[in-house]
Amino acid sequence: MRILIADDHTIVREGIKMLLRDAYPNAEIVDVCDSIDLMKCVYKQKWDVIICDISMPPGDSGLDAIKQIKENSPKTPVIILSMHKPDQYAVRAIKAGAMGYINKGAATLELVKAVNQVMSGRKYLSDDVADVLADAFEHYNNATGVETLTDREFEVFKLIASGRSISEIAKQLVLSNNTVSSFRTRVFEKMGFQNNLELIRYAVDNKLI
Template identity: 50%
Template structure:
């Protein structure tokens, strides 16, 4: 029996995805996880054929969950389904071991196509992501500054640039205020920025928010 695990903090999204999947795979066992911690517990305890996960969830991020899943079971296909535009996260998640990246605005048919492909052990890469991958190989020395940040630093950058306070980010990411402040300091140093206003301006200019 095909076993699919959906991880998303929005019930409506999970139920919608579940229905789409059951329409295509009527005999599949499709289960849900409301956050990354539940996702990881289920992955560690049970066998799955494919995981579909959001990136932005309370507590641990989908990126962190992806990395943990790959350490536990490198062969388990993980599809990332996110509201974030492909150019912001697609390359990062593929490098972290994801089998594919889809925007939540994608048609249901594209999701089904992606699942069929990753079940064969292949990557699902849209034409636009393929173009990004080719471009990143050609322009490795011309990468924008945010490309040099770690995944966690990049996540903090986006939250700071969107106007969130350090304390709010700490709550959202289940980190201490001190840890978030350390990430902020690293980001500022790596990108040669001085204030949050500079950071926000950079994010706007580079279409990160």
């Protein structure tokens, strides 16, 4: 059994490895700290399961990584392990091809169960994630707000809401300032914002930051 872990926090990777070694003492477990090394490992070798954070440097998000993994190795199950609440990213992760989505706060209780389930070919959906997906399906034809944003637009939205400047966002996502400004313009047009303050207020009111 071969498991690949991708997370930019060393303490998180070490904790996951310790948990998985107890559950799978004969497994080969490899960990990486960014999306570049993640994809190098994916292109180089086959994995039984990949556990990936949703936010990693240097630019590609976990959502982008899922799509690339599924293009290269469609049958490899990917579990997203994230600090973000399911209502922010779970639907996008599942749409991108993830087989499971777990909040880091519940990882110790759920991760082994999730690994076993996705390796059997079934998605792992905790109760809170299942509720989010059911709600998203119910409102699919009447999408409003952040649901109308693409993955990259939503990423830019979140960074603006956290107070990042255009140049800071461009550096983090490895994009040009002009490209980030274009994404910002699309977000404003779709959401009806006139300025950053309105965007931040919306994010706070909807508990997106």
